[in-house]
Amino acid sequence: MDDDRDDDREDAELDGIPGDEDDAGGLRPGTQIEVRITDLGSHGDGIGSYEGRPVFVSHALPGDLVAATVETVERDRIRARWLELVEPGPVRVEPACPHFGPCGGCALQHMALHDYRGWKRGLVAGILARNGFEDAKLAPMLPAEPRERRRTSWKLRATARKAVVGYMEAGSRHVVDVEHCLLLVPELDRLIPQLRAFMSGPDGYPHPTHFRDAHAEATEGGVDLVLTLSQAPDAEGLQALARFAETAGLARISWRPEPDPVPEPQRGGRGRHQKGRQRSPARGGPRAGNAPAILAEPEVVVRRQAPVVHRGGVALEPPPAGFAQATASGEEALVSFVAGVFGHVIEEGGTIGDFFAGSGTFALALAHRGARVIAAEVEGPALDALSRAAAAAGLSDRVTVEPRDLMRWPPSARDLAILDAAVFDPPRAGARALTEQLAASGVPLIAAVSCNPVTFVRDAKILAAAGYRLVRVMPVDQFLWSRHVELAAEFRLDPALAAARGGTGRQAPRDDPHAPPRGRGAAKTDRGPKQRGMR
Ligand SMILES: C[S@@+](CC[C@H](N)C(=O)[O-])C[C@H]1O[C@@H](n2cnc3c(N)ncnc32)[C@H](O)[C@@H]1O
Known part of the structure; x- marks a missing residue:
């Protein structure tokens, strides 16, 4: 698959622009145009309209009137290079950093914070609405502040x-x-x-x-x-x-x-x-x-010193260059959201699967609060760090780690059915293979954490088709002034909906084509749901 075409599709999805092939109308690269910007695209570039076609101009903001040179004429959009600001719009402010512009680290420092935050939350609202999730409750976005990125x-x-x-x-x-x-x-x-x-x-x-x-x-x-x-x-x-x-x-x-x-x-x-x-x-x-x-x-x-961090109240020494949520406030918000979704499961000491667990941001916090957790992740050093932290905190009996490539070998629906709840927090590519198995597992409660709204809705549709309701979504900004937005979401299995849609509920299929080869572990029937990991 061509990565650039994948990126383009993701952009079109986030921008809410249909990918139809219009006639370019004779517009050629090099043509100078003047555009009134009316919207902001998913990359933080201004969107206006020229002869009925969307025009994207980087660094332009809603309300701006800009002169720009056409660079490319694509099937669903024109891209134009900024030439000059003819008339500034109302959301434009002086950027705080002297490097803004050339530096690719920030895309929107020149936009008033209130409007920038509204745009980011709007990206999530828009993609949810366009994909049939308009009933999900959308919380206010957790904002990011300067000097927070750790x-x-x-x-x-x-x-x-x-x-x-x-x-x-x-x-x-x-x-x-x-x-x-x-x-x-x-x-x-x-x-x-x-x-x-x-x-x-x-x-x-x-x-x-x-x-x-x-x-x-x-x-x-x-x-x-x-x-x-x-x-x-x-x-x-x-x-x-x-x-x-x-x-x-x-x-x-x-x-x-x-x-x-x-x-x-x-x-x-x-x-x-x-x-x-x-x-x-x-x-x-x-x-x-x-x-x-x-x-x-x-x-x-x-x-020289132990590079200690605390995850959900538990001290952890992460591996060098291991994954960490980008801000402490973002991590706290995501952990509280996930713990809130799993409230009664935690109180009852139920079993929660943490998928794409890293060094245990969620696993340690959930175990610390009383749950049993099975943490699955591909990075061995991250899981080693998680195991050591759990042992030092006296949580070894509540935390099981599972080294596993979840993109290629997700646990089968049948093995997932031992869980009382699951959280997954994949990389940008999303968690399609795992979600397919979760959808068939009948795990009643699922929390999803995502850094890519496009793959999130793709995976959410898999769950919805099996009878899960997307109850609420919380957008989280951990990357101030960038185009990146994260979110946490709560899914609940609706048994009536699952039955109507032919969902399997707890009756997960026995012979699952996605199940990994069986290498170790006792027979399924010997495995108490609250005691062991998945195969
Ligand atoms: C967004 S991070 C989340 C980590 C953790 N949940 C946290 O909040 O700290 C995604 C994690 O997925 C892991 N990962 C990437 N590809 C994977 C795969 N194929 N199978 C399992 N884990 C994978 C990465 O190593 C990383 O730890």
Whole structure:
């Protein structure tokens, strides 16, 4: 499948623009046009109309009158490059950051916060309404604030004389050097100039051209930094990294090599724990052509302090560059939402499946509150960290981890039927294979957390077709001034609806074509619903 075409389809879905093929009407690239912007697209670009066709102009805002040059004429839209602002609209404000514009990190800093937040919540409202979920209760959006982002990835470029630490320019391969970033918590913001000095300063890293990027997370023990380098550090490099950890007061510093694509058959695998220099299929990252990028597990150089974070009241030492919700307030809102959905299941000590569990943001919080949790995830190091945290908190008897590639080998509907409730929180691609099994399992309560409304509604329709009602949705902004919006949703199985739609309820099929090969575990009949994991 062509990724660009997939992206285009997602955009059309979020923008609510039908993909019909209109005649271009003789409009050619290079033509200069003047457009009154009336709307904002899913990428944060202004949408106007020219001769009845939607025109997208980046950086233009509703109410603006802009002059623009036509760049491309596509089947459902015209894309035009901003030339000048003829007349500003009412929502336009002065951006707070001097890097806004070139820096691809923010798309909408020049829009009044109230209007920006309304637009983001509107994206979720629009896609729900267009897909038959207009009855779901839509909560106000949890807003993001500046200086809240507790993890980030910087692009790094350096020569012997000059170092660049920053973010990609939108739609280009150029890295914008940033002095500060308003989005970041102060610990991360302070690291930007320190990192720049380390990259090319006199006492810095001996091989400046080896820097590629950095992943940083602010933890309670200090910043946890992972550098991606084009070559493994030699003895001198390792010493320099250790020195930098000391002077910058980092909790831990690690490095990993640049990702490289591997052929499809080598990726993933059910139940595989990755150790040492093995490569991880689940991480995102830059891609060569259409091949998926895979990242090696980082190698720790120095751990000066434990990079501890608290997840739902439980202390956890995450693996280097492991997943973390981007803001503490976002995490808190998502966890409270999910715990609220599962209220009585938790009180009764019921069993909850946490799918795409990471290091246990939901699993630890739910177990801490009294539930039994089966946490399934592909990343071995994340599950190891989760198990250690559960053990240290005395929760081992309530938390079972299940290393599993959920895209390829989701548990079968029959195995899922042991659960009293389930939460899933997949990457942008969504959780189609798992949702199909959940839909057939009859698990009465499901919470979904999603960073992509398009794949969310696709998966929600699978649940709806099996008799689940989408009760409520809470949009969450963890990526201030960006186009990204997250959400949490509650689904309840409606037995009457399930019966009317031929749903299986608890009568899940025995022979499921999606069921993974059986490798271990006792026979189904021996497995108490509140005691064991899934096969
Ligand atoms: C959005 S994160 C959520 C993590 C966790 N729920 C949290 O809130 O911290 C998505 C998770 O899905 C995992 N993942 C990605 N692909 C996967 C796959 N094929 N099978 C299982 N887990 C996968 C990632 O490793 C990551 O931990």
